[in-house]
Amino acid sequence: MNGFDVIVIGLGGMGSAAAYHLAARGRRVLGLERFGPAHDRGSSHGDSRITRQAYFEDPAYVPLLLRAHELWDTLARDSGRDVITLTGGIMIGPPASTTVAGSRRSAEQWDLPHEVLGAADIRRRFPTLTPGPDDIALYEDNAGFVRPEETVRAHLDLAGRHGADLRFHEPVRRWKTSSGGVEVVTDKGTYTAGHLVICPGAWAPELLADLGVTFTIERQVLYWFAPAGGVEPFRPGRHPIYVWEDAGGTQLYGFPAIDGPDDGVKVAFFRGGRTCTADTIDRVVADTEVAAMAAHLRGRIPDLPDRFLRASTCMYTNTADEHFVIAPHPAHEHVTVACGFSGHGFKFVPVVGEILADLATEGSTRHPVALFDPGRFGRGAPG
Numbered sequence: 001m002n003g004f005d006v007i008v009i010g011l012g013g014m015g016s017a018a019a020y021h022l023a024a025r026g027r028r029v030l031g032l033e034r035f036g037p038a039h040d041r042g043s044s045h046g047d048s049r050i051t052r053q054a055y056f057e058d059p060a061y062v063p064l065l066l067r068a069h070e071l072w073d074t075l076a077r078d079s080g081r082d083v084i085t086l087t088g089g090i091m092i093g094p095p096a097s098t099t100v101a102g103s104r105r106s107a108e109q110w111d112l113p114h115e116v117l118g119a120a121d122i123r124r125r126f127p128t129l130t131p132g133p134d135d136i137a138l139y140e141d142n143a144g145f146v147r148p149e150e151t152v153r154a155h156l157d158l159a160g161r162h163g164a165d166l167r168f169h170e171p172v173r174r175w176k177t178s179s180g181g182v183e184v185v186t187d188k189g190t191y192t193a194g195h196l197v198i199c200p201g202a203w204a205p206e207l208l209a210d211l212g213v214t215f216t217i218e219r220q221v222l223y224w225f226a227p228a229g230g231v232e233p234f235r236p237g238r239h240p241i242y243v244w245e246d247a248g249g250t251q252l253y254g255f256p257a258i259d260g261p262d263d264g265v266k267v268a269f270f271r272g273g274r275t276c277t278a279d280t281i282d283r284v285v286a287d288t289e290v291a292a293m294a295a296h297l298r299g300r301i302p303d304l305p306d307r308f309l310r311a312s313t314c315m316y317t318n319t320a321d322e323h324f325v326i327a328p329h330p331a332h333e334h335v336t337v338a339c340g341f342s343g344h345g346f347k348f349v350p351v352v353g354e355i356l357a358d359l360a361t362e363g364s365t366r367h368p369v370a371l372f373d374p375g376r377f378g379r380g381a382p383g
């Protein structure tokens with residue numbers, strides 16, 4: 001026996017948070033990661049992630065977001081790192097669009113502070129944005145951005161401070177359960193523990209082949225542009241975070257200028273990327289992709305696509321219904337899984353860490369996680 005209570009596989013967004021929450025509860029934690037700390041080969045890099053509360057995906061996420069925002073503040077305080085900034089955010093589109101109607105539904109159901117803005121209001125309040133005559137928006141103050149690399153570093157630092165043993169550049173080759181616990185094999189050794197938490201990101205198809213969930217890995221591109229006239233009109237407070245849906249259902253989203261004047265302003269499309277695998281994703285961004293983004297921006301945020309600065313690729317791990325999977329593994333005792341975050345998981349990172357620590361140590365959680373049960377896909381546990 002190596003004497004660990006819990007092994008965490010994958011120290012990206014979710015796994016680093018789980019390692020911290022488990023270590024903070026006094027558990028002896030071993031964390032195993034195939035790459036280095038806060039790397040850019042998975043799903044938790046690229047400077048910024050949107051957080052918001054009037055959640056168009058489903059009102060069931062709202063209580064988790066309320067708790068996540070408490071934990072974001074705690075994480076900022078405990079780590080001393082700049083992990084979250086609330087800038088206000090708007091969800092724009094035709095009134096019946098998923099983005100607008102779904103956000104209003106969550107806001108109304110949970111009584112979240114928000115305003116509904118018409119096209120003229122949007123233009124007046126946010127001069128960088130040029131909505132169409134039929135666009136409306138939900139605006140909320142409790143939206144902004146979190147910093148993925150700083151968040152992973154914050155959780156890793158705090159986990160280490162609480163005694164977690166974190167090992168990098170050590171990919172897990174296989175794992176299995178035995179009577180009383182789990183066994184995990186890497187090229188450097190075999191480790192045993194009472195419980196295993198698997199947070200594999202885009203490697204879910206390899207590490208969780210018998211979970212009974214089909215994952216589609218989607219290549220996504222992030223773009224940074226230098227706006228005409230400089231970044232000042234795009235600073236937080238003047239330019240919000242936004243998700244902007246067009247009549248065809250395409251969702252564009254973006255951020256204010258969060259770093260130096262030469263770092264530009266980030267935008268991306270939500271969904272619609274090519275299917276790939278974690279090991280074979282094409283990291284080259286074609287000129288035609290940049291041109292398509294610039295063309296989409298021109299009518300909406302005309303000053304933004306003045307000069308293209310850079311792009312980077314990232315992966316979504318989608319489930320069929322785009323809801324997460326967070327649960328005890330249905331086929332293996334002593335194993336908890338967190339995967340299938342379907343391109344919208346980062347804002348939940350701290351609360352997912354708390355939930356995983358609950359499930360690994362107590363077998364249950366007070367948080368509402370019924371939506372994330374892998375049994376919903378109907379295939380049940382294999383065998």
Ligand SMILES: Cc1cc2nc3c(=O)[nH]c(=O)nc-3n(C[C@H](O)[C@H](O)[C@H](O)COP(=O)(O)OP(=O)(O)OC[C@H]3O[C@@H](n4cnc5c(N)ncnc54)[C@H](O)[C@@H]3O)c2cc1C
Nearest residue numbers: 010012013014034042043044050172201314341345346347
């Ligand atoms: C372009 C893009 C934009 C996004 N925008 C937003 C947003 O605005 N708001 C939002 O909330 N969410 C957003 N997301 C989604 C969010 O970032 C992800 O849901 C989240 O980062 C997933 O975290 P994870 O821990 O599951 O994956 P990761 O952070 O990738 O972690 C998985 C880890 O497991 C490791 N691993 C895999 N296999 C092994 C193995 N065999 N042995 C050891 N280690 C292993 C990997 O190396 C990796 O470090 C976005 C994602 C992308 C790609």
